[in-house]
Amino acid sequence: MQTLINLKDIVKTYQIGTVEVQALRGVDILIHSNEYISIMGPSGSGKSTLMNIIGCLDTPTSGIYELEGELVHTMDDNKLAEVRNRKVGFVFQTFNLLPRATALHNVELPLIYSGISAAKRKVIAEDAIEKVGLTDRMHHRPSELSGGQRQRVAIARALVNNPSLILADEPTGNLDSTTGKEIMAIFDDLHNAGNTIILITHEKIVADHADRIVHILDGHIAEDIQVKNN
Amino acid sequence: MISFIISLRENILIALRALAQNKMRAILTTLGIVIGVLTVVSVASIISGLNTGFASQISALGSNTLYVHKYPWIIQDDFFKYRNRPDITMKDAEYLKEHSRLAEAISAASGTFRDIKYRNNSLTGIGVSGVTMETEIIEGFSIADGRYFTQIEIDHNKASVVIGNEIKEKLFNHKNPLGERIKVGDFSYTVIGVMEKRGSLLGHNLDSEVYVPLGTIFKNFGFHRSIRILIKVPSPEMIEQVIDEIHFLMRVSRKLKPQEEDNFSINQQEMLTNMYKQLTNGLYTAAFGIGALSLIVGGIGIMNIMLVSVAERRKEIGIRKALGAKQRVITFQFIIESIIICSVGGIIAILLSFLMSLVIDKVTPFPSNVPIWSVLMGLGFSSLVGLFFGIYPARRAAKLDPIECLRYE
Ligand SMILES: Nc1ncnc2c1ncn2[C@@H]1O[C@H](COP(=O)(O)OP(=O)(O)O)[C@@H](O)[C@H]1O
Ligand SMILES: [Mg+2]
Numbered sequence: 321m322q323t324l325i326n327l328k329d330i331v332k333t334y335q336i337g338t339v340e341v342q343a344l345r346g347v348d349i350l351i352h353s354n355e356y357i358s359i360m361g362p363s364g365s366g367k368s369t370l371m372n373i374i375g376c377l378d379t380p381t382s383g384i385y386e387l388e389g390e391l392v393h394t395m396d397d398n399k400l401a402e403v404r405n406r407k408v409g410f411v412f413q414t415f416n417l418l419p420r421a422t423a424l425h426n427v428e429l430p431l432i433y434s435g436i437s438a439a440k441r442k443v444i445a446e447d448a449i450e451k452v453g454l455t456d457r458m459h460h461r462p463s464e465l466s467g468g469q470r471q472r473v474a475i476a477r478a479l480v481n482n483p484s485l486i487l488a489d490e491p492t493g494n495l496d497s498t499t500g501k502e503i504m505a506i507f508d509d510l511h512n513a514g515n516t517i518i519l520i521t522h523e524k525i526v527a528d529h530a531d532r533i534v535h536i537l538d539g540h541i542a543e544d545i546q547v548k549n550n
Numbered sequence: 551m552i553s554f555i556i557s558l559r560e561n562i563l564i565a566l567r568a569l570a571q572n573k574m575r576a577i578l579t580t581l582g583i584v585i586g587v588l589t590v591v592s593v594a595s596i597i598s599g600l601n602t603g604f605a606s607q608i609s610a611l612g613s614n615t616l617y618v619h620k621y622p623w624i625i626q627d628d629f630f631k632y633r634n635r636p637d638i639t640m641k642d643a644e645y646l647k648e649h650s651r652l653a654e655a656i657s658a659a660s661g662t663f664r665d666i667k668y669r670n671n672s673l674t675g676i677g678v679s680g681v682t683m684e685t686e687i688i689e690g691f692s693i694a695d696g697r698y699f700t701q702i703e704i705d706h707n708k709a710s711v712v713i714g715n716e717i718k719e720k721l722f723n724h725k726n727p728l729g730e731r732i733k734v735g736d737f738s739y740t741v742i743g744v745m746e747k748r749g750s751l752l753g754h755n756l757d758s759e760v761y762v763p764l765g766t767i768f769k770n771f772g773f774h775r776s777i778r779i780l781i782k783v784p785s786p787e788m789i790e791q792v793i794d795e796i797h798f799l800m801r802v803s804r805k806l807k808p809q810e811e812d813n814f815s816i817n818q819q820e821m822l823t824n825m826y827k828q829l830t831n832g833l834y835t836a837a838f839g840i841g842a843l844s845l846i847v848g849g850i851g852i853m854n855i856m857l858v859s860v861a862e863r864r865k866e867i868g869i870r871k872a873l874g875a876k877q878r879v880i881t882f883q884f885i886i887e888s889i890i891i892c893s894v895g896g897i898i899a900i901l902l903s904f905l906m907s908l909v910i911d912k913v914t915p916f917p918s919n920v921p922i923w924s925v926l927m928g929l930g931f932s933s934l935v936g937l938f939f940g941i942y943p944a945r946r947a948a949k950l951d952p953i954e955c956l957r958y959e
Contacts, residue, residue, distance in 0.1 A: 405874020433874040
């Protein structure tokens with residue numbers, strides 16, 4: 321198995337005025353390609369902070385982060401953007417689609433930022449939309465789509481650039497349980513198709529889709545269990 | 551490079567979309583730009599129109615003609631200083647005629663205003679000019695019907711008259727005026743010729759005048775009037791030389807001592823052209839001043855609206871950055887947006903100035919046209935304002951923290 325992510329002694333400290341908040345207090349994780357991982361923990365435990373660091377949206381206060389052999393913790397803003405564009409697909413709890421753009425345009429965005437021509441982009445994006453079963457809705461705006469459909473658009477957008485990992489922060493948090501199940505089925509399919517998936521959730525039922533569950537508590541890893549073998 | 555072109559295209563689309571969503575705000579923001587560009591382009595088009603008008607107005611003066619007058623055309627100091635000058639007399643004119651070696655032709659002229667009458671038709675306050683043989687050459691008009699005076703008519707102060715084209719129309723309708731007798735003041739004159747249409751000179755209508763022999767005007771309307779002397783210069787290069795000669799001869803004719811000031815003025819078309827240029831330069835300066843000021847005010851408005859836009863669209867910026875937009879790309883997006891807003895303002899202003907120019911042309915006596923350079927300059931400056939005042943908000947957008955932005959609802 322190939323090492324994808326190597327986090328060593330990751331610390332993240334936030335400074336609020338004179339008060340220091342330690343969101344992560346020394347996290348070590350090793351993640352391989354094609355793993356399906358859930359990160360669980362109560363609110364405020366540091367899940368989102370960890371996701372931001374893994375997703376290259378933020379850099380740790382100290383510690384080492386290696387992503388496919390590249391040292392992320394030393395990168396500047398522009399280099400991080402490039403890594404996010406090539407290697408990370410985000411799925412957020414609140415979807416984070418551009419409200420005024422069509423589903424297709426939303427899915428095209430990562431391709432725009434990697435400089436792919438309009439004609440090629442359209443083909444690739446339409447393909448990704450087909451994978452999440454929304455071909456008939458691709459010219460609709462987010463406001464014309466249901467929550468589940470919006471999250472499908474977000475998933476299509478996350479996988480359109482063929483990323484090394486898909487990072488989902490509470491992807492079912494804003495959905496009813498039936499729709500949530502449908503979305504989780506898509507993640508399962510994506511995993512079976514060879515994608516690496518990191519799910520952040522506080523719901524056991526969601527976490528159970530993964531092969532490995534990491535429990536985080538007060539900025540520490542409390543438990544790291546391989547629940548299934550793939 | 552390819553990705554640059556892609557993002558240029560993308561950014562223009564994004565900017566247009568954002569503009570379409572906030573039409574009213576965008577229009578209000580561009581007001582400063584519109585006013586700035588409108589001022590410059592309108593003034594340019596008015597001046598351009600005036601230029602055409604002015605050129606045709608003074609062309610009848612002839613660039614190769616000098617005018618010896620009691621008064622200078624342009625009086626910059628005290629008018630009363632010139633009032634005590636002696637009148638220009640026939641003696642001066644004859645002296646110049648006799649002694650000038652450089653002038654091509656010299657004529658004296660004098661004028662008055664009289665009512666003229668043909669049967670039951672009459673016209674009031676018509677310019678009556680006393681002329682000589684040389685007047686025809688110097689003023690360079692031609693005769694449409696009949697003929698100009700003969701030397702004998704001039705020398706013997708005959709009661710003959712050459713009438714302007716409009717006089718003929720108003721007095722005679724379609725009747726042939728040649729050989730008819732008209733009254734100029736209380737005196738009877740025979741019409742011998744009709745001038746071709748000449749247009750107007752400095753606002754006075756050359757087609758509504760009549761010409762009579764110079765001696766006749768003195769005989770009928772009195773001797774004690776200041777005349778003017780017209781001098782035709784053989785070629786433009788000789789103007790300075792001829793001025794020197796005339797200046798010298800006039801001083802001799804007037805027996806001025808070396809320390810005495812001139813008591814006559816030598817006028818020429820160039821003086822008017824120069825004054826006109828000064829005037830229009832002043833107008834241009836004022837217009838550019840107002841234009842620049844409005845553009846700066848407009849630019850600050852744009853910067854402000856762009857800062858608001860950046861703040862409002864933090865979420866969008868966060869999403870774009872999360873998906874891999876680099877700082878350069880975000881900067882570019884907002885600068886393009888700012889340039890487009892300003893260019894739209896510029897285009898609105900140019901459309902308005904075309905409209906205004908059309909109205910000025912139709913409604914006022916001034917011709918008006920929008921010169922192409924002012925259009926290009928208007929567009930260029932408005933885009934530059936967009937670029938310049940867009941940089942700061944765009945840099946701010948680019949440097950925003952994506953996590954903070956994503957948290958914003
Ligand atoms: N930008 C920030 N500034 C200050 N404190 C923060 C910031 N982000 C997170 N924190 C703090 O760090 C801790 C972990 O937060 P977070 O990672 O969002 O937890 P979770 O996602 O598990 O709810 C919390 O105490 C939170 O208040
Ligand atoms: Mg969280």
